[in-house]
Amino acid sequence: MPRVWVNESAAREIRRGALHVYAQNVEGVEASDGDWVEVLHGGETLAYGFFTKGSSIPVKIYSWGEDDPWEVISSRMEDLFVQKKRLYDESFRWVFAEGDLLPGLLVDVFKDVAALRINVKGLERFKEDIADLIVDHGVENVVERNDGKSRLKEGLPLRKGLLRGRKHKTVIQEGAVKFFVDVLKGQKTGFYLDQRENRIFSERFAGGRILDVFSYTGGFGIHMGALGGEVHFVELGEAAAELLKRNIELNNVSGKIFKGDAVDVMRKLLRRGERYDVVSLDPPALIKNRADVEKGKRMYFLLNRLAMRLLKPGGVLLSSSCSHFLTPKDFLGIIRGAAEKESKRIRLMGSLRGQAPDHSVYLPQPETLYLKFAPLWVEP
Ligand SMILES: C[S@@+](CC[C@H](N)C(=O)[O-])C[C@H]1O[C@@H](n2cnc3c(N)ncnc32)[C@H](O)[C@@H]1O
Structure with missing residues (x-):
């Protein structure tokens, strides 16, 4: 060997x-x-x-023991399937790379369509075997989403396409709502399963005027709007906005889409005097490496200040960060600093929340803990 x-x-x-x-x-x-x-x-x-x-x-x-690679990968995937099925029945992250002790391998299941992503050179030759194993577990359609730039560092080509089955689109159920998911054309593996529990948590703030900034295909706004109220969605991506329209119709949400940069749109809404009962902020990872930390922190600070200004007195801020370079302590520090600047009193509802439980955190690899979600009361 x-x-x-x-x-x-x-x-x-x-x-x-x-x-x-x-x-x-x-x-x-x-x-x-x-x-x-x-x-x-x-x-x-x-x-x-x-x-x-x-x-x-x-x-x-x-x-640390077994020396046959396919035995290691397949038996681990079998164990993970049983574990994740105890958490979720229909849609779930089956394999979360380092978090699930399979570095560089991501498998998401969206009801009858799976997304597969391989980010390690040696794993690539097991791609077809992994696709067969997924089908053997009852997920007929498998989409390869090997189009992430991290593959280039491993000397792997970028590609995406259908590996098994015939469809790459599906509709999933999440809490009280449905989402249309396009696994081939959506961002990353098609849909952000990591925020699921936080989106369901947000359903209790349905009603009134809701602003969903960085909405992607509607995540938080759809959950709240389906149960009542009027939602303003802010999203930059064209393709995301198209899927968002479909999710608005699918769930009978009363909503309006503002296409454009979040900071520009929030400033425009402020000038127009718009105010909201709830604002959700779910930006993409604003800190992608250590060199970006200070710049990224300034952006989180600005976004949270603008969100606080857009809230009515006593409103709810749902503030997220998926940058693992930003620690939970620093994230709360930024929000506290933003509140001080805006002369607001903020209270966290219990505790800082994190990623959904199918996104396992493996403690020896601390970067596997990355998502932070702060639900806050914001008062003058
Ligand atoms: C983490 S995702 C949001 C996920 C969503 N909240 C959900 O639950 O599905 C971040 C989104 O922000 C969008 N985005 C990135 N930069 C943006 C910007 N400057 N202004 C507005 N949207 C932006 C991306 O296209 C992406 O859809």
């Missing part, structure tokens, strides 16, 4: 459960790009994983 030797520091991390071996900790390589390798420190076998030549994380760990 091909082999990779690591230094003492990486050996310690692997024994603690880490799944990533950084390039500076690799001491020797007897392997080719994409190989399944035995990972050693001196004469001691530590683990097994895939090797990617030239990557800043050349070894991803998948097993």
